[in-house]
Amino acid sequence: MIKLVDATKKYNSQSNEILALNHTSMTIQAGEMVAVMGTSGCGKSTLLNILGGMDRLTSGHYYFEDEDIASFGPHKLHLFRKNHIGFVFQNFALLNRQTVYENLEIPLLARNQRHYKKRIMDCLEQLGLAERAKSLPLNLSGGQQQRCAIGRALMTGCSLLLCDEPTGALDSKTTKEIMDLFCKLNMEGKTIIIATHDDEVAKCCKRIVRMEDGVLQQ
Amino acid sequence: MNSKYVLRIALRHIIRPQNRFLFSVLMIGISIFCVGYYRLFLNDYEIVKRECNAVLTSGMAGTGLMRMLDYDKKEALQLKKEAMASGKIKGIGTWVFGGKIWEVDLAKIQHTFPDVFPDGGGIYRDDIVMSCFIDRTALEICNLQFSRQVDIPEEKWKNPDWQGIYLGAEFKNIPLGTVYVETSKGGHQKEYEVIGFLEKGQHILADEVKTLGEGNGSQSIVCLDGLVMIVMEPGVTDGNKDTAWIFNVSEGVGLDEARSFLEKRAKELNLSVDFASLQDGFVLQKIYNRDVEMVDRELYRTLLIVCLIVNLCIIIMRIISNKQIMGIYIAFGMTKTDVIRVWLFQIMAEFVAGTGCAWLVLKWYCNRQYSNAGAYNQSIFRWLNGYALPEMLALSTILFFLSAVIPILIIQNSKPSELLLDNRG
Numbered sequence: 157m158i159k160l161v162d163a164t165k166k167y168n169s170q171s172n173e174i175l176a177l178n179h180t181s182m183t184i185q186a187g188e189m190v191a192v193m194g195t196s197g198c199g200k201s202t203l204l205n206i207l208g209g210m211d212r213l214t215s216g217h218y219y220f221e222d223e224d225i226a227s228f229g230p231h232k233l234h235l236f237r238k239n240h241i242g243f244v245f246q247n248f249a250l251l252n253r254q255t256v257y258e259n260l261e262i263p264l265l266a267r268n269q270r271h272y273k274k275r276i277m278d279c280l281e282q283l284g285l286a287e288r289a290k291s292l293p294l295n296l297s298g299g300q301q302q303r304c305a306i307g308r309a310l311m312t313g314c315s316l317l318l319c320d321e322p323t324g325a326l327d328s329k330t331t332k333e334i335m336d337l338f339c340k341l342n343m344e345g346k347t348i349i350i351a352t353h354d355d356e357v358a359k360c361c362k363r364i365v366r367m368e369d370g371v372l373q374q
Numbered sequence: 375m376n377s378k379y380v381l382r383i384a385l386r387h388i389i390r391p392q393n394r395f396l397f398s399v400l401m402i403g404i405s406i407f408c409v410g411y412y413r414l415f416l417n418d419y420e421i422v423k424r425e426c427n428a429v430l431t432s433g434m435a436g437t438g439l440m441r442m443l444d445y446d447k448k449e450a451l452q453l454k455k456e457a458m459a460s461g462k463i464k465g466i467g468t469w470v471f472g473g474k475i476w477e478v479d480l481a482k483i484q485h486t487f488p489d490v491f492p493d494g495g496g497i498y499r500d501d502i503v504m505s506c507f508i509d510r511t512a513l514e515i516c517n518l519q520f521s522r523q524v525d526i527p528e529e530k531w532k533n534p535d536w537q538g539i540y541l542g543a544e545f546k547n548i549p550l551g552t553v554y555v556e557t558s559k560g561g562h563q564k565e566y567e568v569i570g571f572l573e574k575g576q577h578i579l580a581d582e583v584k585t586l587g588e589g590n591g592s593q594s595i596v597c598l599d600g601l602v603m604i605v606m607e608p609g610v611t612d613g614n615k616d617t618a619w620i621f622n623v624s625e626g627v628g629l630d631e632a633r634s635f636l637e638k639r640a641k642e643l644n645l646s647v648d649f650a651s652l653q654d655g656f657v658l659q660k661i662y663n664r665d666v667e668m669v670d671r672e673l674y675r676t677l678l679i680v681c682l683i684v685n686l687c688i689i690i691m692r693i694i695s696n697k698q699i700m701g702i703y704i705a706f707g708m709t710k711t712d713v714i715r716v717w718l719f720q721i722m723a724e725f726v727a728g729t730g731c732a733w734l735v736l737k738w739y740c741n742r743q744y745s746n747a748g749a750y751n752q753s754i755f756r757w758l759n760g761y762a763l764p765e766m767l768a769l770s771t772i773l774f775f776l777s778a779v780i781p782i783l784i785i786q787n788s789k790p791s792e793l794l795l796d797n798r799g
């Protein structure tokens with residue numbers, strides 16, 4: 157499903173160049189649940205941004221279902237994101253001035269969906285957030301915020317779920333809950349990639365990919 | 375994304391108090407109000423000039439004013455005749471602002487105003503209906519138009535016990551031909567007959583034009599809608615007042631030439647006169663105002679620039695602090711165009727609301743400030759609609775485009791991941 161070939165991502169910050177991805181390659185099959193592990197600054201977020209079409213490779217190829225995403229223009233990239241990708245960002249990245257319900261509504265509005273109320277409420281029910289539908293994210297606990305972020309990613313109807321430190325701010329009990337949720341989603345057929353430096357999280361995944369200074373080691 | 379959804383999201387940005395929509399509206403409103411308000415001072419002089427020109431048949435350059443102090447001498451009439459005969463002057467008219475109406479019967483006209491009642495002592499509120507004595511030539515020079523009028527045979531005009539009156543448009547309920555009778559102490563009766571109605575919204579030069587340069591030029595035009603005009607025969611003067619003469623020059627004759635002719639003849643006839651030309655008045659006024667005007671213009675310019683900069687800074691700061699939100703929208707399936715549309719709807723609402731508020735406040739302020747100012751009130755509102763409103767709209771449009779363009783450039787030139795990145799800062 158995913159194939160990175162000789163992928164390189166260079167950042168030019170001030171004088172020095174940073175190779176966040178350094179001529180690295182990787183393959184992930186559909187339906188896998190993969191943990192990408194590595195120290196802080198090794199390039200995990202960069203990798204997820206590339207995989208999610210939020211950013212482009214400096215050189216190399218990224219094949220998604222045999223299409224070379226690296227060659228896509230902005231509009232095709234937008235369509236790729238819209239049709240395939242769900243994000244759970246580091247630090248949640250919720251819209252703090254919109255309610256939980258409205259946060260979940262965004263992907264649906266962006267896709268011009270209609271009659272989605274029940275779908276959102278079902279999802280919130282499943283995530284245990286039904287009562288907080290009208291709350292603002294800032295009034296939720298960390299775990300609830302994370303579940304809200306996951307709910308929003310699920311609303312996209314994505315086939316590939318990219319999670320950046322989904323449990324970074326959570327205690328071990330909540331972490332467990334969230335990971336169970338991911339496992340369940342994986343069973344339902346979603347491909348999931350989780351960037352983390354938490355061993356507990358990695359253990360729940362079927363496969364662990366280590367990353368070091370922009371290089372993936374399978 | 376369809377427009378309905380774009381609107382829905384924009385509306386979310388607008389109605390949440392945390393989004394400082396009101397703050398933006400306030401800033402835009404204040405800026406635009408200030409600019410409109412300063413226009414108020416700046417335009418005074420120009421309004422009067424424009425309006426004076428508009429109410430005269432031959433414009434300001436061809437119209438002169440003269441104050442005849444010896445109005446009751448027969449030489450005054452002779453001067454008039456000679457001036458006309460000289461060919462330099464096309465017409466000389468006389469008009470006097472009579473103030474409130476004192477003829478007892480005629481004062482009943484006040485009953486026709488729905489909101490005017492006699493006070494407890496049976497005395498009518500006296501500053502409501504103003505009268506004006508004017509002769510037929512002055513009517514012409516001042517370019518007055520009538521909506522209804524009856525033909526009066528010449529011999530009737532000659533009758534000293536009869537006087538025709540023209541009524542302003544507000545008196546339209548009084549039937550044409552109504553006769554008011556004034557009985558003097560000696561039992562002598564004089565008739566005032568309504569012989570016509572003036573077209574609505576007309577103006578005439580006020581008495582004060584004589585002293586332009588000393589007083590406030592803005593008061594120089596009087597709206598006739600609520601005025602009673604008592605028509606005099608040329609040469610007949612009231613006897614209580616100085617008389618203002620208004621004259622227009624024949625074609626090809628300069629105002630100065632006509633004026634020096636009149637001056638010379640008046641001296642020879644031993645008449646005491648004062649001259650004022652509207653032009654001179656305005657030149658004087660202009661000198662008097664020049665410093666004030668310079669300061670005003672400077673202030674206006676500064677205000678305009680400050681207003682532009684402040685608003686732009688606020689808008690740019692807002693777009694920068696909202697970059698993350700835009701990144702999120704893009705990550706979850708919107709295009710950059712969708713995000714830009716949300717932004718445009720949002721600031722459009724801010725500008726419409728801000729400009730609307732500024733306009734309402736300015737209008738309210740002028741209403742409050744000038745509602746008793748009679749003629750000035752009229753010209754203020756004409757100014758408001760004719761100059762302030764377009765200017766405020768233009769300013770708000772320019773600001774809107776600047777506020778739209780810069781964020782659009784920011785969005786267009788950022789990678790989605792960069793937009794998102796700003797959340798970490």
Ligand SMILES: Nc1ncnc2c1ncn2[C@@H]1O[C@H](COP(=O)(O)OP(=O)(O)OP(=O)(O)O)[C@@H](O)[C@H]1O
Nearest residue numbers: 167168169174176195196197198199200201202203
């Ligand atoms: N927009 C950017 N401009 C310049 N350098 C960047 C940018 N984004 C990331 N980097 C650099 O690229 C490297 C990888 O960053 P990245 O965010 O991918 O790390 P990470 O593995 O996600 O770290 P963490 O676990 O702390 O989130 C870092 O050295 C970082 O400083």
Ligand SMILES: [Mg+2]
Nearest residue numbers: 200201246320
């Ligand atoms: Mg990271």
